[in-house]
Amino acid sequence: MTLPNPTVHVVDDDDSFRKSIVRLLRAAGYEVCEHASAAEFLLSRASHAHGCVVLDIRMPGLNGLELQKGLNDFDNAVPIIFLTGHGDIQMSVRAIKAGAVDFLTKPVERDSLLSAVRNAISSDALNRVNDESLKLLSARFHNLTEREVSVFLLVVNGKLNKNIASELGISERTVKSHRANLMEKLQVTSLAGLIASAVQLNLPIQKN
Amino acid sequence: MTLPNPTVHVVDDDDSFRKSIVRLLRAAGYEVCEHASAAEFLLSRASHAHGCVVLDIRMPGLNGLELQKGLNDFDNAVPIIFLTGHGDIQMSVRAIKAGAVDFLTKPVERDSLLSAVRNAISSDALNRVNDESLKLLSARFHNLTEREVSVFLLVVNGKLNKNIASELGISERTVKSHRANLMEKLQVTSLAGLIASAVQLNLPIQKN
DNA sequence: ATTGAAATTGCCCTTGGGGACAATTGCAAT
DNA sequence: ATTGCAATTGTCCCCAAGGGCAATTTCAAT
DSSP: OOOOOOEEEEEOSOHHHHHHHHHHHHHTTOEEEEESSHHHHHHTTGGGSSEEEEEOSSOSSSOHHHHHHHHHHTTOOOOEEEEESSOOHHHHHHHHHTTOSEEEESSOOHHHHHHHHHHHHHHHHHHHHHHHHHHHHHHHHHTSOHHHHHHHHHHHTTOOHHHHHHHHTSOHHHHHHHHHHHHHHTTOOSHHHHHHHHHHTTOOOOOO | OOOOOOEEEEEOSOHHHHHHHHHHHHHTTOEEEEESSHHHHHHTTGGGSSEEEEEOSSOSSSOHHHHHHHHHHTTOOOOEEEEESSOOHHHHHHHHHTTOSEEEESSOOHHHHHHHHHHHHHHHHHHHHHHHHHHHHHHHHHTSOHHHHHHHHHHHTTOOHHHHHHHHTSOHHHHHHHHHHHHHHTTOOSHHHHHHHHHHTTOOOOOO
């Protein structure tokens, strides 16, 4: 999958400030997309593009923190760099705890911003890769039938087929059948792969 | 293992302020231990006690951020709550990114502090449990011989004994032998448990 | 009523893994 | 020199898992 260039989205209602940031980033070679409000950013559906967001906090309409929360709720894992002129410590702490990758203050030093953007973009690249594989796996998991899920859970907990059979009140042959089907559906060829999938899916696993 | 009560360590060189914080925390029912400097805190070997640390940043000698770094370097995962009168945004961002659980400013509201301490202590309790089990597992892992580690890695990657044997240039019987020994050493009784251990140890695992 | 997916099970054969019993070799420490 | 651990391998046997072939049942959708 050949991705387009990473895009830096600059969301700030202060036109002149925004333009200057945009200019700075373009000069540094980034693909940049500017938005005068959170709503405009959302409408552009730019949230689906990869890269990062440089976000002002105080804006008319939806403010930066609210936008961050909104994006989090939708599992939209674009890295966010806050850039604000009226931030305080409490705000910055909250933002970082909520997952922002950085919190800068206006006026911002060129290097601080560029380094923040660089980090954000590389962290985004990593996240994308992980998200992709998790989504794919998740989709496969949801294709399992109830029975297959039951068997799956017992298998990854190290139970033997015969024990699984008696726990579910079915024959061992049936367990084998479900087991083969779920391995097929999850696209794994070994028990090791199956358990690795279970871990990635955050399923409960007992070691003994 | 019956643990003693969680202890809140208050590290601040400002005597009167520190005393008032200590009083507040004691009144709230916490076991508290006070220190006038980072060095004093370290010397008290209190770093090994569980609970959390309420830490001033600006102090003579080792300052708060440096102490935090020092504790991090030693894997001493005591949750740290910064409490400072002269903090700025950059400082708070750095502290939180470095793992501090909170960053408060003087004067602090009673409820903010108490809620931060409550969160810190419960997060500590969780960390302790995880650390314990990881350390135990890690110790077991380091008891494996080189050969056992090689076999371990190949097993968790879903390789068959015969393939492992040819990759290592040894007989299948030998692989079985190593395999049995490492299962024993890692205290697991199923392949599922073995792989779960590998995951916890952060070993590389391929799914296909 | 027919079709189809899902669950179920039986029989049988092959392959893989666990483990008992036993032995050899090499290296390092005492 | 002796002891001891680690690595190595062989032969058997048993049990577990994978999978082919085949069939029945049930439930829901068309």
